[in-house]
Amino acid sequence: MVSKITVSDLIEAIGEEWGTLGSWDRYVTKVAPLNEADSNCLAFCEKLDADLINNSKAGVIICPPETEFMDVDFETKTLIQVENPRRAFVRLVKKYFIPEEEDGKYIEGAFIYPNARIGKNVIISPGAVIGKTSIGFFAGDNDDLVKFPQIGGVVIGDDVEIGSCVVVDRGALSDTIIGEGTKIDNLVHIAHNVKIGKHCALIAHAFVGGSATIGDYSWIGPHAAIRDWVNVGKRVIVGIGAVVTKDIPDDAIVIGVPAKQIGENIPFRRIP
Numbered sequence: 605m606v607s608k609i610t611v612s613d614l615i616e617a618i619g620e621e622w623g624t625l626g627s628w629d630r631y632v633t634k635v636a637p638l639n640e641a642d643s644n645c646l647a648f649c650e651k652l653d654a655d656l657i658n659n660s661k662a663g664v665i666i667c668p669p670e671t672e673f674m675d676v677d678f679e680t681k682t683l684i685q686v687e688n689p690r691r692a693f694v695r696l697v698k699k700y701f702i703p704e705e706e707d708g709k710y711i712e713g714a715f716i717y718p719n720a721r722i723g724k725n726v727i728i729s730p731g732a733v734i735g736k737t738s739i740g741f742f743a744g745d746n747d748d749l750v751k752f753p754q755i756g757g758v759v760i761g762d763d764v765e766i767g768s769c770v771v772v773d774r775g776a777l778s779d780t781i782i783g784e785g786t787k788i789d790n791l792v793h794i795a796h797n798v799k800i801g802k803h804c805a806l807i808a809h810a811f812v813g814g815s816a817t818i819g820d821y822s823w824i825g826p827h828a829a830i831r832d833w834v835n836v837g838k839r840v841i842v843g844i845g846a847v848v849t850k851d852i853p854d855d856a857i858v859i860g861v862p863a864k865q866i867g868e869n870i871p872f873r874r875i876p
Contacts, residue, residue, distance in 0.1 A: 608633055609700050611664060611682055614646070617699050618684070618692045623669060626682035632664050635693075635701050635755070637777050637797075643680070648693035657683070666693045690742060690752075697753040714766075719757035719774050723784070726760055731769040734758055738773035738796040738814065752776055754796065761785070761802070767792065776814075783820065801838065819854065839869050 608631040615622055632646040641647045641662035648666040649657055654675050657665060664682045666689040676683065686692045709716060713730030716722070720735040728734065735758045741749040756775020761784035766772070770788050772780060773796040780794060783802040792810045794800070800812070801820035811829045812818065818830070819838030830836060830848040840852050843859035852858055857867040 609646070611684070613700075614664065614684060614696055617696055618686060619695070620686060620692065623685040624682060625676070625685065626678035628682070630663050630682050635697055635777055636662070638662060638665070640778050646693070646696065648689045650689050657681070666696075691750070694750065694753060697755065702753055702755055717758075717774065720760065720772075721757060722760045723762035723764065725763045727765040729766060729768040729770070729790070732766050732771070734760070734766070734772045735774045736771060738776070740776055740796060740814070756780065756797065758782075764788070767808075770794070773798075773814075789826075795832070841869050 610631045611628045633644045636645040636647055638647045638649055638656065638660045641660055643661055643663045645662045646664045647660060647662035652668060652670050657667065657676050662681060664684065666684050666686060668689060669685040669687065711728065714728045714732040714734065717735030737754040740752040740754060742752055754774055754776050756777055757779045758772050758774055759779045759781045761782060763785045764782055765787045767788055767790035769790055770792045772794040774780060775797045778797055780797055781799045783800055783804065785803040786800055788806045789808040791808050792806050794812050795814040797815040798812050799817040801818055801822065803820060804818055804822045806824045807826045809827045810824045813830055813832035815832055816830045816834045818836045819840065821838055822836055822840040824842045825844040825846065827845045828842045834848055835851045836848065837852055837854035837856065839855045841857045842848060842863065846859050846863040847861040848858065849862045855869045856865045857869055858865050
């Protein structure tokens with residue numbers, strides 16, 4: 605692993621046609637999602653969105669060629685322009701940022717990977733798998749499935765309970781997080797980069813897609829599915845078998861396929 609990777613190092617490793625905007629006198633030491641990065645981070649952006657790029661604190665961003673026509677602040681960041689930013693980013697992560705995978709271990713019948721950080725008074729039931737690599741693939745040049753690097757971890761807060769045969773995937777670039785006091789029933793799947801708040805309840809067979817968020821004190825019913833990148837607010841009740849495809853505001857009660865709001869969760873913290 606290289607401790608400081610320069611813009612020159614990155615360009616050499618990309619191995620395809622490129623362009624740059626901004627200073628070459630910059631280096632990175634880690635990777636992160638665009639919205640979580642700091643000045644030492646390498647990130648990537650597939651959209652032609654100047655606000656998205658300017659609002660990121662990443663020091664180096666892999667982006668499409670057309671960004672040269674956009675109003676971007678090059679005092680704080682360098683853009684490396686390539687035809688396929690995701691492909692180039694994956695190539696750089698594989699070369700510079702993937703540590704050697706350590707073997708996990710069984711703890712009272714659950715399999716815990718070393719990337720998991722577990723708080724105090726946490727109960728993990730037999731059959732659970734914490735910190736496994738997710739199915740994160742994207743379409744390659746020939747429509748083959750290419751594995752996106754999984755280098756994040758899992759962070760489990762204090763007083764969490766996790767049932768049998770629950771799977772909590774490690775994050776791709778940032779961590780999967782389960783907040784303090786949350787209870788997860790048997791046979792629940794939590795995908796990569798999910799952020800679950802404090803004192804939530806997720807009931808059997810619930811599924812939470814990658815990078816979704818769930819606010820504090822929410823209740824996710826049996827067989828409910830929350831699609832990737834959806835934001836569920838605080839104190840939300842998601843009914844049995846509901847399929848959540850859009851963001852849900854605080855205090856909403858939703859049911860159905862696709863899920864629609866039918867009321868408000870009043871009084872505070874009413875749990876079915």
